[in-house]
Amino acid sequence: MCNDCGCLEPGHDHPHSHETTTLAVHQDVLAKNNTFAERNRGFFKAKGVFVVNLISSPGSGKTALLEALAHHYGPAMAVIEGDIQTSRDADRVIRSGSRAYQIETLGACHLDAHAVHHALDHLDLSGCRLLIIENVGNLVCPSAYDLGEHEKMAILSLPEGDDKILKYPALFSRVGTLIINKIDLQPYLDFSVDTAVSECRSLNRSFETFLLSARTGEGVDSLIRHLDLRIQALR
Amino acid sequence: MHEISIASSLIEQAAAHVPEGKRLLAVRVTVGPLSGISADSLEFCFDSVAADMGHGSARLSITRIPACFECLTCGACYKSESVYTECPLCQSLERITYSGDRFTLDAIDVEDTHHV
Known part of the structure; x- marks a missing residue:
């Protein structure tokens, strides 16, 4: 057996080396996603639309909040819905008066910038000032993917517990808006808003907090004022 | 996942x-x-x-x-792979997270x- 390469042919030349070479790369692993995110960002800028990437766990009230916002903004708001299956959420938003396009991820646990890029082909944004991308219900996977949004908005609802912020630091270190939903349940639950907010501040010094109930409408006005300011700032 | x-x-x-x-x-x-x-x-x-x-x-x-933190209570800078790590000097969680x-x-x- 050849001692150099282990093959069975004795006494032959070895024009190849078995030396390991290290080649420097120095790239972001999500570079491809980020390129699409930059394209999306340029598109949003051209359209003059403020874009939110809405992330939370399943059942925290993302679609209920979108229904409340759709009642206010109507056709001035558009929604891209990311769900593993069904167009149920998009139907709810459309019934509430805004336009919506559903992405069915068919198993994927997050949206990426490429999926959003294609969804934009199906959504007419004329006259639209606010686009909310409702990500797949998940506090982990969506956080790493830039979709080209202006800000990430996270919802944490009272039944989930006030200890969730540090359990999902990748998300809460990146949020621009923290919504604490189902505040109408405060009398029945021992969720400490102070704990949640101060733990979020330990990861991130630049976010705003809104306490609201998407179901009763309490506090939704403050969020709308905040969104209006962000929309105006684009013009 | x-x-x-x-x-x-x-x-x-x-x-x-x-x-x-x-x-x-x-x-x-x-x-x-x-x-x-x-x-x-x-x-x-x-x-x-x-x-x-x-x-x-x-x-x-x-x-x-690790991530790098600056404690806002005592000013110490520290590193940790866990976001649960409090300031090693004063045990505060009031901090700025840098990276x-x-x-x-x-x-x-x-x-x-x-x-x-």
């Missing part, structure tokens, strides 16, 4: 840097605690994803880096393709 799709895009990205006549031996990445990537899950799925993509010789090498979101492909190892 998005690490399977991460692994496949990582291998695709690494393979694009392999010169002709070489094969991929190692993929070297750095993962921070705020990157949103589970290094353990990535490690777990990497070998089978690499083999599926025709890079069965490739191994993953992960450098885990830890890195997830980069740093380098690849290659060798000449064998002839058998």
Whole structure:
């Protein structure tokens, strides 16, 4: 057996080396996603639309909040819905008066910038000032993917517990808006808003907090004022 | 668990840097605690994803880096891979978090393709 390469042919030349070479790369692993995110960002800028990437766990009230916002903004708001299956959420938003396009991820646990890029082909944004991308219900996977949004908005609802912020630091270190939903349940639950907010501040010094109930409408006005300011700032 | 799709895009990205006549031996990445990537899950799925993509010789090498914090109570700077770590001097969690979101492909190892 050849001692150099282990093959069975004795006494032959070895024009190849078995030396390991290290080649420097120095790239972001999500570079491809980020390129699409930059394209999306340029598109949003051209359209003059403020874009939110809405992330939370399943059942925290993302679609209920979108229904409340759709009642206010109507056709001035558009929604891209990311769900593993069904167009149920998009139907709810459309019934509430805004336009919506559903992405069915068919198993994927997050949206990426490429999926959003294609969804934009199906959504007419004329006259639209606010686009909310409702990500797949998940506090982990969506956080790493830039979709080209202006800000990430996270919802944490009272039944989930006030200890969730540090359990999902990748998300809460990146949020621009923290919504604490189902505040109408405060009398029945021992969720400490102070704990949640101060733990979020330990990861991130630049976010705003809104306490609201998407179901009763309490506090939704403050969020709308905040969104209006962000929309105006684009013009 | 998005690490399977991460692994496949990582291998695709690494393979694009392999010169002709070489094969991929190692993929070297750095993962921070705020990157949103589970290094353990990535490690777990990497070998089978690499083999599926025709890079069965490739191994993953992960450098885990800490996040950097500045304590707002006492001013100390400290590093930790866990966001639960309080200030080692005053045990405060009032702090500024400076980094830890890195997830980069740093380098690849290659060798000449064998002839058998």
